[in-house]
Amino acid sequence: MEKSRLDSDAEMLFEQPLDILTIGLDGFADDLSKLEVAVTQLDWRPPADGDPVLADLLSKLGS
Amino acid sequence: MECIEQANQRAVDTMLAGDPVLVDVIPAVDAIPELAEDKLILHAGPPIEWERMCGPMQGAIAGIAVFEGWAQNLNDAMSQAAAGAFNFQPNHHYNAVGPMTGMTTRSVPVMVALNRSSGNSAYCAINEGLGKVMRFGGNDESVLKRLHWLKDSLAPLMSDALKLSGGINLKNIVARGLTMGDEMHQRNVACSGLLLRELSPYMAAVSTSKELLTGSLKFMGGNDQFFLNVGMAAGKAIMDPARNIEHSTIVTAMSRNGTDFGIRVSGLGDTWFTAPVEMPEGLYFPGYSEDDANPDMGDSTIVETIGLGGFAMGASPAVAGFVGAGAASDAAIFTKDMSEICYSQNPEWTIPAMDYIGVPTGIDIRRVVEIGVTPTINTGIAHKKPGIGQVGAGVVRAPMQCFTDALHAFADQEGVS
Structure with missing residues (x-):
């Protein structure tokens, strides 16, 4: 079966040195660091600490 | 919400135009x-x-x-x-x-x-x-x-x-x-x-x-x-003209009485939004400890409201050590964090050690709630018993509840639900 273009791109991606950006749990970055992979953890939290009511208000108030 | 942006710009412009003598x-x-x-x-x-x-x-x-x-x-x-x-x-x-x-x-x-x-x-x-x-x-x-x-x-x-x-x-x-x-x-x-x-x-x-x-x-x-x-x-002379600007989410006062912390927001008139005040974390004079400390207190947070104090920590590495906020090299981090919750910077009050950025100006309750970062305040610490006096100095955070309560009230006022 012929490889899809997506598969080819993925293979090419892993054939070169990786610089990885992670968002979310610190564990994602920690595991990669232990494997000596260059990784940057983005300091991000969901708006209003994940409170859906406040997040909805904020979106309506233009924040 | 263009009206909010215009109102906040007006509030910050009023602050920046302030000329206290x-x-x-x-x-x-x-x-x-x-x-x-x-x-x-x-x-x-x-x-x-x-x-x-x-x-x-x-x-x-x-x-x-x-x-x-x-x-x-x-x-x-x-x-x-x-x-x-x-x-x-x-x-x-x-x-x-x-x-x-x-x-x-x-x-x-x-x-x-x-x-x-x-x-x-x-x-x-x-x-x-x-x-x-x-x-x-x-x-x-x-x-x-x-x-x-x-x-x-x-x-x-x-x-x-x-x-x-x-x-x-x-x-x-x-x-x-x-x-x-x-x-x-x-x-x-x-x-x-x-x-x-x-x-x-x-x-x-x-x-x-x-x-x-x-x-x-x-x-x-x-x-x-x-x-x-x-x-x-x-600070009070600068902030008072920025009060009562319709649709503005800029904080016009932060203050504490030793029991409650309160904020006022420009577009919400003179209503106080209060929450239990927090205990400063800091350094104590010889012979005293946190067991002696009273919770945070004073109107002096008006200086943070105009972008100074904890907001201008980057200008004052020496104070970071005095209040137990960390190493001198950490001072700029406080100012950068406060920039995240402010609408603008003050081009006339700049910090040389941070490439002359202006102090963070105009605390926006929307930004505080959105990113979950509350104002940092540098403060003196009083003994909890009357008559003794100051026992240390430290850093304290404004309680998030003041800002979430204000945001709910602001949304109600704007007809947003």
């Missing part, structure tokens, strides 16, 4: 006529009744009642206060501010900061120095004696000197102080010196007593925090 020192009753009535005592923070006041606040009230001659002694003052003999109101309701307990009564001399841009004035008492002082709940003979000297000696001399000087431009002093390592809350050594340098020739010119002049210069020059109260009056 120290013009006089007068009895508080001359600045606030209501003080002539009903044994009115103005205190720091949002409104609070006697029963809920912390120890230092009750101690200061007892002391100021004796100072005014309303009570024969401290015990008598405490009994009268509990019986409802005094009328308690926040400084903020009368164009005034006061550090820590923030006592303002009819005879207390207040410094007058005139905002030449908007024409309004704001008032703050003279800083008493460190240690056992009334703003930390001190109320013994030495505290009252100093208050009488401030009223009868230093205040008239400063008043005459300020009149002769034509007023001291405070915006300039703050700008220079930022380049000299002050953040204007827990470090005022540069600004205090600059103020003294500008005022002392006029004090010498008007003084008729060598003893008074010597004592006054010694008192001012020996108090590294003398400028704190001056900066607070300037």
Whole structure:
């Protein structure tokens, strides 16, 4: 079966040195660091600490 | 919500246009006529009744009642206060501010900061120095004696000197102080010196007593925090014209009474949004620990409201160590964090060590709630028992609940649900 273009791109991606950006749990970055992979953890939290009511208000108030 | 952006821009423009000048020192009753009535005592923070006041606040009230001659002694003052003999109101309701307990009564001399841009004035008492002082709940003979000297000696001399000087431009002093390592809350050594340098020739010119002049210069020059109260009056004078701008989410006041922390938001009028005040984390004078500490207190957070104090920590690496906030190299992180919750920066108040960025200006309650970062405040720490005074200095955060409550109220007002 012929490889899809997506598969080819993925293979090419892993054939070169990786610089990885992670968002979310610190564990994602920690595991990669232990494997000596260059990784940057983005300091991000969901708006209003994940409170859906406040997040909805904020979106309506233009924040 | 374009109207919110326009309103916030107007609020911040009003702040940045603020031009406070120290013009006089007068009895508080001359600045606030209501003080002539009903044994009115103005205190720091949002409104609070006697029963809920912390120890230092009750101690200061007892002391100021004796100072005014309303009570024969401290015990008598405490009994009268509990019986409802005094009328308690926040400084903020009368164009005034006061550090820590923030006592303002009819005879207390207040410094007058005139905002030449908007024409309004704001008032703050003279800083008493460190240690056992009334703003930390001190109320013994030495505290009252100093208050009488401030009223009868230093205040008239400063008043005459300020009149002769034509007023001291405070915006300039703050700008220079930022380049000299002050953040204007827990470090005022540069600004205090600059103020003294500008005022002392006029004090010498008007003084008729060598003893008074010597004592006054010694008192001012020996108090590294003398400028704190001056900066607070300037802050109040800057912020008041930014109040009551419809649709604005900019914070116009942050204040604490030792029990509650309160904020006011421009578009929400003069409503206080309060939550239990938090305990500072910091360093203690020898012999004291966090077991002795009172929760956060004072109107001095007006300096953070205008972008100084904890917001300008990057200008003052020395203060980071003094308040136990970490290494000197951490100071800039506080300023960067505060930039995240502010609408703008102040191009006239810049921080050389941070490539001359302006101090963060205009706290936006939407940003605070969205990113979950509350204002950082540099603060003194009072002993929790009345009459002892300052026991340390530290850093405290404004409670998030004040901002989430304000956001809900703002959304209701805007018809957003």
